[in-house]
Amino acid sequence: DQQVKQNSPSLSVQEGRISILNCDYTNSMFDYFLWYKKYPAEGPTFLISISSIKDKNEDGRFTVFLNKSAKHLSLHIVPSQPGDSAVYFCAAASGNTPLVFGKGTRLSVIA
Amino acid sequence: DAGVIQSPRHEVTEMGQEVTLRCKPISGHDYLFWYRQTMMRGLELLIYFNNNVPIDDSGMPEDRFSAKMPNASFSTLKIQPSEPRDSAVYFCASSFNPIYGYTFGSGTRLTVV
Numbered sequence: 001d002q003q004v005k006q007n008s009p010s011l012s013v014q015e016g017r018i019s020i021l022n023c024d025y026t027n028s029m030f031d032y033f034l035w036y037k038k039y040p041a042e043g044p045t046f047l048i049s050i051s052s053i054k055d056k057n058e059d060g061r062f063t064v065f066l067n068k069s070a071k072h073l074s075l076h077i078v079p080s081q082p083g084d085s086a087v088y089f090c091a092a093a094s095g096n097t098p099l100v101f102g103k104g105t106r107l108s109v110i111a
Numbered sequence: 112d113a114g115v116i117q118s119p120r121h122e123v124t125e126m127g128q129e130v131t132l133r134c135k136p137i138s139g140h141d142y143l144f145w146y147r148q149t150m151m152r153g154l155e156l157l158i159y160f161n162n163n164v165p166i167d168d169s170g171m172p173e174d175r176f177s178a179k180m181p182n183a184s185f186s187t188l189k190i191q192p193s194e195p196r197d198s199a200v201y202f203c204a205s206s207f208n209p210i211y212g213y214t215f216g217s218g219t220r221l222t223v224v
Contacts, residue, residue: 099209099212103152
């Protein structure tokens with residue numbers, strides 16, 4: 001009964017191309033969504049977020065899109081760089097409740 | 112600020128032994144979270160505290176797990192007795208407001224043999 005699902009365990013992309021990481025959620029009460037990035041032997045670090053009143057948020061090479069009707073969000077990285085290779089976690093919350101995380105997607109950017 | 116500090120970074124122990132994981136949150140953060148990462152379940156919340164008070168421990172897998180926060184700058188997660196299935200990476204995170212995200216520690220990799 002995972003409330004936040006990342007159905008692709010891994011993704012490989014060539015350097016310079018677009019990386020698209022997807023996330024689905026089931027709880028319609030979620031009103032805040034975040035992406036975290038995790039390198040090996042380190043803790044996850046915050047990357048970008050979006051609230052449910054928006055459908056897009058952009059920060060440099062990173063853009064998050066939210067489709068509330070489909071309960072779907074995606075993270076676009078353009079252009080992808082080798083340093084982007086990491087595990088990306090999607091997370092969601094409502095009010096002050098703790099973040100619920102997906103299982104993560106391992107992104108490999110190939111030079 | 113040095114961020115969220117966890118110790119030890121690695122712990123290898125024998126089945127049946129007691130294990131204690133430690134966390135020092137960022138000063139001023141009122142929320143502290145313990146997560147466990149496994150391949151099967153991803154990042155799952157074990158327990159969280161607000162102002163040193165446990166708010167929700169429904170994620171704690173069994174009575175073998177316990178957590179305390181005796182003051183605003185220290186928390187422990189204890190497993191007694193440990194079992195091989197407890198092997199995972201345990202993360203501590205802190206936040207001043209959960210909706211704005213957390214700062215995670217580097218984690219403790221626990222191996223129970």
